[in-house]
Amino acid sequence: MSASFGARSIRRAASRCCSAFAASGSCSVIRARLLRAGTFRLSLIFAGLYLLSGLALFAVITWRTTRFETARISAFIVTEADSIAQGSPEEVTWAVRTQFSHRPRGIYHNTILSALFAADGRLIAGNLGVVPGDLPADGEAHAIVRPVVSGAADDDAIIAVARRLPDGRLLVLGRGVGVLVSLEKIIAGALIFGAIPVIALALGTGFWISRRVQRRVRGVTQAIERVMQGAVHERLPVAGDADDLDQVSAGVNRMLAAIERLLGEVQGISNDIAHDLRNPLARVRTMLERGRNKAATTEEMGAILDRAIAGLDHAQSIITALLRIGEIESGRRRAGFQVVDLTAVAELAAELYAPLAEENRIGFTFAADDGASIPVFGDRELLTEAVVNLLDNAIKYTPPGGEVRLEVAVTAAGPVVRVVDNGPGIPAQERANVLTRFYRLEKSRGIKGNGLGLSIVLAIIELHGFGISLADARPGCVFEIRCRTPAGVALHPGARSTTVPGPAGRTGTLLEAGV
Template sequence: MPNFRLFRSTPFRLALTFAFLFVLAFIVSGGIVYRLMSLDLADRLDESIRETYSVVAATYGANDLDDLIATVDSHSKISTKKEQLYSLTGSNGKHLAGNFIATALPEGFSIVSTQTPEVTSDARYRAYSGSIGGNNLTIAFSLSETEELETIVLMSFGWGTLIVTGLAVIGGALLASRVQRRLDGIAATMVDVSHGRLSARIPLTGNGDDIDVVSSQVNAALDRLSALVDGMKQVSANIAHDLKTPLNRLQMILGTAIAKAELGQTVTDELAEARAEGLEINETFDALLRIAQIEAGARKARFSDLDLNSVVDAIVEVYADVAEDDGKSLSA
């Protein structure tokens, strides 16, 4: 069940999104690197073929094929594993030298598959053909090393993608679970508060991140809420204390009235006192109701502007004589 909740959690989904973007960026960058490497290897191979072609072609003298034939044969013998192929054919198509026969190849670069028995049928070569004194010279280099290197790089990149994907998902899951635990702590605290345990607070890690900031603000709000509740409890206790005295007096007055009534005496005075006590209790409740309405903002529409100067003058006028009798002066 916790794992299922983790998969549905927002942190885990964000981690998966980040992992997907990270892997996508890795694949795109890897593809670009692979393509650039492949082009660079192809350019280097073409350059090597051109250089070899230039060296072999430089041995041709005017109307003298012997040196050119000898050079082609010597290069062919050196290439025992057929990494490099050489072909020299005359203008009539006769094979003059080399370790393979090039037929119907266009001038310049091309990709060929050899028919030489010593070479497997699927071997591919990068060939360059040109005319020298009416004769056709073709030099081909095997693509096996280049293709093998590309295959190695591609496989390494594939394994790297799998490893990076696994690490990204596992790392995202670990980070998401850590964040989820903190969110679960916040949720548990809110549940405790909803059940009346106002002393519950969200645990802080102390690293000062955004979750800690929000948790600190929630804890501060809970502190204020707890203080308000404590204040309400104190106010309720004060109200009960303030109402206890007049209620006790009212009970005594009513008891006296009942006793007189049983004796046939008049209870007019007791009823008047009971009414006065009832009015006092009613005034107390009205005052509490007004305070609650004012705090809730329900009575603000009945507010009006007040000249404080007249209020101060009235206070000074009332208490100036009292202050003077006490040997003091009161001024505003």
């Protein structure tokens, strides 16, 4: 029984020791964190600055008070000496012996020094044993080394005046200025009394703020750790105080949201690439296997190889388009921006695609203001590519007998490029998705394409800082690129109707014009 009791006692003692050690270790960690906390260090700095300012204030007040009291006492004893010296010899002796030496001490002086010496230095009356050797008889007040004065405090400093009377005697008056020491003590005590609660408040406030900030920083750190472990949906906590830490957390949260969106796009693109490349590559493999096993003639093998090459070309077009989007989104082309004529860009695109529209038996109209130049700031090749992609998309989805119209105009909001068709159009619920990568309408699956043409257009528009919108043309759809003019260039939209021949030989009317 005693052995088991001893074992339990040892375990309890060990547990208490470990708990105490853990508690002391935790306190040490907390103290170390507090000392490293910026807010607590600022509190210490504030307390130190307060102490320094208090010392400086004490020095200034003491200096000013000492000067004032010294001047006041000096003026007082000089006036008293002048007043006594005007009396007769008997009145002077009587004043020193009776009135002056027995005047009660006030708060302005502790020691009253008064003495009358004969011409040979013998004391006639007063409480001063000998004439101070460092006191000149010039009638002015001087600070002197403490003389032997009966009843004077040991710590009294003396301001005295010595005046030679007409009969040769020497009148000495003085006052102790120990009150200045008392004032210094009072001022110092007041400063200390005021400094203690201020410093305590500063340290306490710094401790509280530091603990609060540490808790928030700990929450931010934990959230960052979770993000680093793969939880990209995690966000940094925001307290709602709109302070510096909240602003940083909000900025990081926006960055995390953008990263999450980009990762989602990358994952989606990877899935789309895998999906879109899998079928062409599988078809190519199947065709090649079939050709190897079943092709009996060179012509049959050649036809199979042609179809395989077409499938590989489709896969290559997907990769090329993705690389093109990446190049545009990198922003490197922005360094080569310059003033570009938007009308010339649209004319070039119209010349390139008018033959294709005619080949597909689609009416094509290009409308612009009588050759007027519309300057915009950007990359000519990229802007041409954007317009060309919109035209290619419109011609591709417009059935034979339909119409495609390219317009360049200046509106009150700035220059615009419109591509209008009367094809099947885009349902309202799908318009928000047509500019995303690899998105294709279900009814367009049978039309050749990879779903990246409009994504390239969007990348170009965003690179230039322009806008793009999609509307219903009833029937068909309208893509509108909203451009911006260079700084310092003013364009004036008008309402003059101009009819111009299109590149395909057709004509169109545009109710937008220049001056």
